[in-house]
Amino acid sequence: SQELEQSPQSLIVQEGKNLTINCTSSKTLYGLYWYKQKYGEGLIFLMMLQKGGEEKSHEKITAKLDEKKQQSSLHITASQPSHAGIYLCGAGSGSGNTGKLIFGQGTTLQVKP
Amino acid sequence: GAVVSQHPSRVICKSGTSVKIECRSLDFQATTMFWYRQFPKQSLMLMATSNEGSKATYEQGVEKDKFLINHASLTLSTLTVTSAHPEDSSFYICSASNTPNSPLHFGNGTRLTVT
Numbered sequence: 001s002q003e004l005e006q007s008p009q010s011l012i013v014q015e016g017k018n019l020t021i022n023c024t025s026s027k028t029l030y031g032l033y034w035y036k037q038k039y040g041e042g043l044i045f046l047m048m049l050q051k052g053g054e055e056k057s058h059e060k061i062t063a064k065l066d067e068k069k070q071q072s073s074l075h076i077t078a079s080q081p082s083h084a085g086i087y088l089c090g091a092g093s094g095s096g097n098t099g100k101l102i103f104g105q106g107t108t109l110q111v112k113p
Numbered sequence: 114g115a116v117v118s119q120h121p122s123r124v125i126c127k128s129g130t131s132v133k134i135e136c137r138s139l140d141f142q143a144t145t146m147f148w149y150r151q152f153p154k155q156s157l158m159l160m161a162t163s164n165e166g167s168k169a170t171y172e173q174g175v176e177k178d179k180f181l182i183n184h185a186s187l188t189l190s191t192l193t194v195t196s197a198h199p200e201d202s203s204f205y206i207c208s209a210s211n212t213p214n215s216p217l218h219f220g221n222g223t224r225l226t227v228t
Contacts, residue, residue, distance in 0.1 A: 033217070035219075040224060041221055042206060043206070043208075045219075088156065088157070090217075099145055100147060101159070102159060104156060106155075
C-alpha cells in the first residue's frame with residue numbers, strides 16, 4: 001500500500017524566516033494535495049499538484065511536485081504567526097481518481113513572533 | 114463553494130451509548146463522502162467510504178458493525194458510533210468533493226469523548 005512520509009515532523013521558526021516541508025511517497029503520485037489544519041479543527045485546502053514538475057504558488061506558499069512524481073515540497077517564504085499549524089500532504093490511494101486520500105503524518109509548524 | 118458541514122462539533126457520551134455524527138455537503142451533491150479518524154498529534158486515518166444509496170466501503174481493520182454509515186441522500190452522510198467505549202474517543206472528520214477531479218473539502222470535525 002502507498003505510504004506518505006513527511007519531514008520534518010515538527011518545525012519551529014522565527015517570524016520572517018523561510019521554511020520547507022517535504023512529502024515523499026513510496027509509489028508514484030497521481031495527485032498530491034497539501035492541507036493545513038489547526039489542532040482540533042478541519043482541514044483547509046492549500047494546493048493540488050498533478051503533473052510531474054508542476055509548481056503552484058498562493059500568497060507566500062509554494063508547492064512543487066518532482067518530475068518523477070514521488071516527492072513534493074511545500075515552501076513558505078517570510079513566515080508569519082498565521083502560518084502556524086499542522087501541514088498535511090495527501091495523495092490519491094490508487095491510479096484511478098476515486099477521491100480517496102491517504103495522508104502523511106503531518107508537520108507541526110510553530111512561528112515565533 | 115464546496116462547503117462541508119459537520120455536526121456536532123463536540124460530543125460527550127457515556128460508555129455503552131451510541132452517537133450519531135452528521136456530514137452535509139451544503140452547496141453541492143456528493144455521491145461519495147469519506148470518514149476519517151484522527152488521534153491526538155497523529156495524522157488522519159481513512160475509516161470508510163460512504164456511498165449514496167449503497168453500502169459503505171470500510172478500510173481494513175475498521176469494524177463496520179461498530180461504525181455504522183448511512184448515506185441516504187446526495188447531501189448527507191451519517192456516522193454512528195455504536196456502543197461507544199473510551200477507546201472510541203477521537204476526532205472524527207468527514208470529507209467530500211464536488212467534482213471527480215477536485216480536491217476534497219473537509220468538515221470541521223467532531224470531537225468525541227466517551228466517559
